[in-house]
Amino acid sequence: MDFSLSDEQRTLRDATLDFAKKELQDDLIARDRDGVFPEDLWKKCATFGIQGMPFPQAYGGGDSDILTTVLAMEALGYGCKDNGLLFALNAQMWSVQMPIHMFGTDEQKKKYLTPMCKGDLIGAHGMSEPGSGSDAFSLTTTARKEGNSYILNGAKTFVSNAPVADMFVVFANTNRSKGFMGISAFLIDRNTEGLQVGKNIGKMGLRTSPWSEVVMEDCRIDEGQRLGKEGNGAGIFEDSMAWERSFILANYVGGMERQIETCITYAKTRRQFGQPISKFQAVANRIVDMKVRLETARNLLYKVAWMMDKGSPSVLDAAILKLYLSENWIKSCMDATQIHGGYGFTTEYEVERDLRDAVGSTLYSGTSEMQRNLIARHLRL
Amino acid sequence: MKADDVETTIRRYIVNEIMFKKDESVLEFDASLLEQGVLDSAAMVELIAFLEGEFGISVARTDMVPENFETVSSIAQYVRSQ
Ligand SMILES: Cc1cc2nc3c(=O)[nH]c(=O)nc-3n(C[C@H](O)[C@H](O)[C@H](O)COP(=O)(O)OP(=O)(O)OC[C@H]3O[C@@H](n4cnc5c(N)ncnc54)[C@H](O)[C@@H]3O)c2cc1C
Numbered sequence: 001m002d003f004s005l006s007d008e009q010r011t012l013r014d015a016t017l018d019f020a021k022k023e024l025q026d027d028l029i030a031r032d033r034d035g036v037f038p039e040d041l042w043k044k045c046a047t048f049g050i051q052g053m054p055f056p057q058a059y060g061g062g063d064s065d066i067l068t069t070v071l072a073m074e075a076l077g078y079g080c081k082d083n084g085l086l087f088a089l090n091a092q093m094w095s096v097q098m099p100i101h102m103f104g105t106d107e108q109k110k111k112y113l114t115p116m117c118k119g120d121l122i123g124a125h126g127m128s129e130p131g132s133g134s135d136a137f138s139l140t141t142t143a144r145k146e147g148n149s150y151i152l153n154g155a156k157t158f159v160s161n162a163p164v165a166d167m168f169v170v171f172a173n174t175n176r177s178k179g180f181m182g183i184s185a186f187l188i189d190r191n192t193e194g195l196q197v198g199k200n201i202g203k204m205g206l207r208t209s210p211w212s213e214v215v216m217e218d219c220r221i222d223e224g225q226r227l228g229k230e231g232n233g234a235g236i237f238e239d240s241m242a243w244e245r246s247f248i249l250a251n252y253v254g255g256m257e258r259q260i261e262t263c264i265t266y267a268k269t270r271r272q273f274g275q276p277i278s279k280f281q282a283v284a285n286r287i288v289d290m291k292v293r294l295e296t297a298r299n300l301l302y303k304v305a306w307m308m309d310k311g312s313p314s315v316l317d318a319a320i321l322k323l324y325l326s327e328n329w330i331k332s333c334m335d336a337t338q339i340h341g342g343y344g345f346t347t348e349y350e351v352e353r354d355l356r357d358a359v360g361s362t363l364y365s366g367t368s369e370m371q372r373n374l375i376a377r378h379l380r381l
Numbered sequence: 382m383k384a385d386d387v388e389t390t391i392r393r394y395i396v397n398e399i400m401f402k403k404d405e406s407v408l409e410f411d412a413s414l415l416e417q418g419v420l421d422s423a424a425m426v427e428l429i430a431f432l433e434g435e436f437g438i439s440v441a442r443t444d445m446v447p448e449n450f451e452t453v454s455s456i457a458q459y460v461r462s463q
Contacts, residue, residue: 103443137422178415180422181447228443234422235445315426377427 003302009068016072019048020079028082028208032353035200035207037164038085046119050076050089055101059109060117067305070250074301077254081350083357084208086251091160091209092116094243096123096169099185099236103228108187112167124165126156126214127237133158134370136171137180137234141216143172148223150174150186152194152216160364163200163210166190169240170216171233183233187225194219205356244365246304246318252329252361253301256294259332259354263287263339270341277339286335293328300324316378323371326361333358387436387457394431395453399424410453420450432456438463 005013023044031038045051054069055061064072076086100113100123115121132138141154152172159168168188175182188195198213228236264287267278277283300321307314333355337344344351362368388410396405400419414420420428428450429440438460449459 175447178447178451179418179420180425181415181420181445181450229446231446231448232443234425235442238422238426238445239442377423 005071009071012064012068013071013075016048016050016075017079019044020076023048024076024080024082024085028353029347029350031082032084032207033347035202035210037088037208037210038082039164041082041085042088042122043119045076045085045089046117051093051097051119052117054093055097055113055117059101060114066247066308067302070247070301070305073247073250074254074298077251078258079254081258081353082208083251083255083354084206087206087248087357087360088161088209090244090248090251091125092123094246094248095125095240096167098243099169099227099240100187102239103185103232103236104187105224107224108227112187121166122161122164124159124161124168124214125240126159126162126168126170128158129155130157134367136237137183139171139173139183141170141172142176143174143184143186145174145223146220149220150223150226152186152188152219152221154216156214156216158201158211158364159214160209160211162197162212162214165197168195168214169227170214171237174230174233178231180234181231183237184230185227185233185236186221187227188216188219188221192219192221204359205353206360241366242313242315242318245322245371246308246313247301248365249322249325249329249361250301252325252358253294253298255354256290256297256329256332259336259351260287260290260294262351263290263336266340283339286339290332290335293332297321297325297328316375319366319371319374319378322365323368323375326358327368329361330355330358387460388453390435391432391456391460392453394435395419395428398431399428408453412453413451414453415447415451425450428456432460436460436463 024041049062052061053064053072054066057063080086097113097116100108116123127136129139129141131140143150143152154172156170167190170186170188171183172186173182174184194217196215200210200212267283268276270277304317304321307317336351337355340349340351343349392405392408396402396408432438432440450456
C-alpha cells in the first residue's frame, strides 16, 4: 500500500490551489444573497482545465486519472469558497459529461463533451420529477417513438444548472411494460421546441448554483439524440450516480481543511475569561473532531478514486464515502459556527454560508437514507 | 458448468433470493422478469453482483438492456456470451 502522491499529482494540486486563490475570488456574500451564477468564473475554470480534467484529450479534456482529478477538486474546495459554483461544476462533470463520455457516440461527444470541456456549453441532468425522487425509476416522463423521432412529455424538477444550461440529459420511459428497463436517456438542446425551462427556485444554500423545473410538451427530438441503447437508461443513470456519489463531494474535503484553519485562527485569537478560547477543552475538542472527520473523509475519498482508477469501482465504498462525507461536513459546519459564537451566525464571517450549503449534500446524489439502504443491502440485511 | 445448469442456477437465485420462494417451478425460463415486476432496480443490483461472483463475468452498464435481462433464458444466454 502506497499513500504517496506522484510529482505530477502534487504539481496539479498546487497549481489548482493557486488558481482558485487568485482567480475564483469575488464578492461572494453579495452573489450568494442575490443568487447569481458566476459565468465568468465558470469560464475561468474551463480555461484552467477543470471541466475537462478526467476526459480524453480528443474531446478537449485533460486525460487525468480520477485520483488526480479528485486532488484538484479538493484543492478547489480549499481555495474557492463558492460551494455553489463547485457544486454546479461537479453536477455537470459527473452526471452530464461522464454519461456522454461513457455511453455517447463519437458525434454526440464532439457536439456536447468537447464544448463542455472548453466551457462553451453548460449541461444539466434531469432525472427527478415532482412524483419521483429517491424512487427515481418510477418516473412518468414518456418518450414516444414516431418514425425517426422521439416525442417527449413530462416534467423534471430540481434540475441543477437548468436556468443557465444549453442542453439536458433527460430520462424518460420508452416502454413502460419493461419497468426500470423501459427507461432511456436523451440529449435535448435547450432551444428544442416544446422544452421549457422554469425560473430559478429559491433555496437554503448553494444559491449561486441555479436550478429549476424543465417541462417537455410534445418535445420532438431526432433519434440520434438518444444516449445509449433504448432501455439502457437505468444503466446509464446508475453509472452516472456511481460517479456522482463518489466524487460530487470531493470539494468538501478541501472545504473542511480550510474551515479547520479558520477555526484554529479564530479560537487562538478570540479571548474570553482572560485566555484564548482554544484553551477551553470543549472548544479544542470540536476542532479535534473536525480534524478526525477530515482525515477519515480524505482517506475514503482517495480510496474510492484509487479503486475507480484500478477499474474496480465499489458501490459499497462509494456509498460509505457519500454518507460519511456529507453527514460529517454538516457536523463540521455546525462546529465551525459554534466555535465562532455569535459571529459565526453573521453573514459577514462567511461561516454560516458553508452550513447552509452543506445541508443539501445529504439529499442530492441519493439521500443519506438511500446510501444506508445500499450499504445494508451489501451487508445482506 | 453445463449449459442447462446456467439457467437452473440463475433461476434458483432469482426464486430464492429475489422472489423469496422455495419452489423453483414458479418461474418459467421464458417468463418476463420485467413485465411481471420480478426484477426491479434494487433486485438488479443484487442479481448483477450474483452473476459476477458466480460466473466470473463483468456486467457492463451498457449491457443493462431488456434483451439481456428479460427472462432467465436471456440472462443465461448473456452470461454464456461473456
Ligand atoms: C441541491 C440539490 C440538487 C439537486 N440536483 C438535481 C439534479 O441536477 N437533477 C436531478 O434529477 N435531481 C436533482 N436533485 C434531486 C435529488 O436527487 C432528490 O432531491 C433526491 O433524490 C431525493 O428525492 P426527493 O427530494 O423527491 O425526496 P423523497 O424521495 O421524497 O424523500 C423524502 C424523504 O424520504 C426518505 N426516503 C425515501 N425513500 C426512502 C427509502 N426507501 N428508505 C428510507 N428513506 C426513504 C428520503 O431519504 C428523504 O428523507 C437535487 C437535489 C438537491 C437537494
